[in-house]
Amino acid sequence: MPTELKLPNLGENIHSGNVVRVLVAEGDVITEQQPILEIETDKAAIEVPSPQAGKVVKILVKEGQTIDVGAPVIALEERADGKAAPAQKSAAAAGAGTQSPPAKGEARAVVKESPRKEPEPPKKKAVEEPTPERAAPPAPPAPSVPPLPEDGKGPLVAAAPSVRRFAREIGVDIAQVKGTGPSGRISIDDVKNAARSRVPAQPAAAPSMPSPGLPDFTRWGEVHREPFTSIRRATARQMAAAWSTIPQVTQFDKADITELEEMRQRYAEKAQKAGGKLTVTAILVKVVASALRVFPKFNASLDMEKGEIVYK
Known part of the structure; x- marks a missing residue:
C-alpha cells in the first residue's frame, strides 16, 4: 500500500509554505534524502527531501499551492526490498492488541460507575429547600454603593x-x-x-487605517501582475508596520575616524585569529549600544494599549 509523505517541520514559527516547484514526477524512482519539493516560506526558499526511497505513485500537491506542515505531498510505493511496510503492519497489529484489553476495562468501569450517578434527586431537594433561606443574603451587597451626602448631589467620595x-x-x-x-x-x-x-483607546486605531487604492495603471499602457511570494509578503508587512510605528528620522554628521581606522587595522589580525572580523560596522554597533545606555529615550518604545513608554 502506498505511503503518504507529509510536509515536515520547516522551522520555528513556520506553519505553512508555498509550493514553488515539484522536483519529481509520477513513476519516478527516488532515493532517500532526494529533494522532492521546493517550498517557499516567509523566511526562505528550501528544498524538502524524501525521508525514504521508493517509487512515486501520485503527487498530491501542485505548484503555487499553499500547504500546511503535516499535509501529505506525495504517495510513495516502497521498493520490494523495503522493510518499513511490514514493520508498520506489525506495529499497527501490536497497537490494536494492546488497546483491546483497556477497552474492556473501561467498559467495566463505566458500568460500575453508572449506578453511582443515580442519587441525584436528594441534591435537587437540597437546592430547592434552602432557596427561600438563601434569598436573603444577596441583600448585604447593597451597602457597597457609596452613600449619598445630605445635599443629595452625588455619591460621597473620600478625596x-x-x-x-x-x-x-x-x-x-x-x-x-x-x-x-x-x-x-x-x-x-x-x-x-x-x-x-x-488615553490609549483613541491612538491605538491609527495603524489600522486602510491603505489608499492604486490608480488604474492601464490608462498609460500595458501592465503585468503576479502574486506575492511569501518572502515578499512578509517584507511588505514588516516594512509597513515599521513605517507606521517607528519615527522616520535621519541624523547626518561628520566624524574624523583616522585614529579609529588605525586602531582597527592594528587589532584586525588579532580578531581574525580569534575567529572574528573587526570591521567599522562592528565598532559602530558597539558605539551605538553604549550611547543608548546613556540616552535610553532613543531606544524606547511606545505601548499604545497601556499608555506607557518602555525603556530598554
Missing part, C-alpha cells in the same frame, strides 16, 4: 479638595476613580492613573 480640583481640571469624574489609599481614599496618583487608562 481631598485638592484632589477633587485636579480631577475637574483634567476632566476625570472623581466618582469613577478607584482609590488605593486607606479606606479607599483617592489620591492624585489614582486620578492620573484613571486618566491614563482612557
